[in-house]
Amino acid sequence: MAKSLAEAKLAPRRISASLRKLRKQLPDTVPITGLKVRAVGNDVVVAEGPAQWRIDDGQYLLAFEVSRFDSDVRFVETPVRPLPPEQWFEHGLSLEESDAVSAIASYEKAVEDDACKSGAYVNWGRLLHQAGRLTDAAAVYERGIRSCGGDAVLLFNFAVLREDQKRHDDAIALYEQSLALDPESEDAHYNLALLYQSLGRKRDAVRHLSAYRKLTTRGKSPGRGE
Numbered sequence: 001m002a003k004s005l006a007e008a009k010l011a012p013r014r015i016s017a018s019l020r021k022l023r024k025q026l027p028d029t030v031p032i033t034g035l036k037v038r039a040v041g042n043d044v045v046v047a048e049g050p051a052q053w054r055i056d057d058g059q060y061l062l063a064f065e066v067s068r069f070d071s072d073v074r075f076v077e078t079p080v081r082p083l084p085p086e087q088w089f090e091h092g093l094s095l096e097e098s099d100a101v102s103a104i105a106s107y108e109k110a111v112e113d114d115a116c117k118s119g120a121y122v123n124w125g126r127l128l129h130q131a132g133r134l135t136d137a138a139a140v141y142e143r144g145i146r147s148c149g150g151d152a153v154l155l156f157n158f159a160v161l162r163e164d165q166k167r168h169d170d171a172i173a174l175y176e177q178s179l180a181l182d183p184e185s186e187d188a189h190y191n192l193a194l195l196y197q198s199l200g201r202k203r204d205a206v207r208h209l210s211a212y213r214k215l216t217t218r219g220k221s222p223g224r225g226e
Helices: 001-007 011-024 087-097 099-113 118-130 134-148 152-164 167-180 186-198 200-215
Strands: 036-040 043-048 051-054 063-068 072-077
Touching: 001 043, 087 099, 087 118, 099 118, 099 134, 099 167, 118 134, 134 152, 152 167, 152 186, 167 186, 186 200
Parallel strands: none
Antiparallel strands: 036 043, 043 051, 063 072
């Protein structure tokens, strides 16, 4: 078992610690060799039927398995361990750094039970945007706006996406809508100033840059997306 984990490029110390911890968690009558243990990213994971959990913290994982066929990687969906509706959003947050695909699925589940959960749309759209799936991200933001109405962060992130799609008029309108809800958004003023400047609209650029300078504190660098 340790050899197979080593072949997955896990550090020997991590392998030893994980297997020792697993042995302590199991009754003496349960043979460790009878379990399905494998590497998922940097984690050592135990599979029990359709469920999978990390040895280090006992966290259950969404059941997405990566299979390789003729050099193509495909995601094969297997039954997902049910969670209470209110936990899908937090579950997505916990998965973002280690498993963006499963995090996206969690946020989608979150809005099934609460159609107006703006934070889920914000994070779901951002992950799709980061993955280069701009059309899908736009559809998520539009759905979020229809379901939740005005939300400053949702509108801001959608503006960043439209800017990356070179849809400048849409981006300006979305930044302005975001600022109407949150006039003290430093990032919205900064991004809008740069966009106006790139379009040669110097007076508008100066107006928003001035607003940004009044709001920002010295040494704080502006950001792009939330």
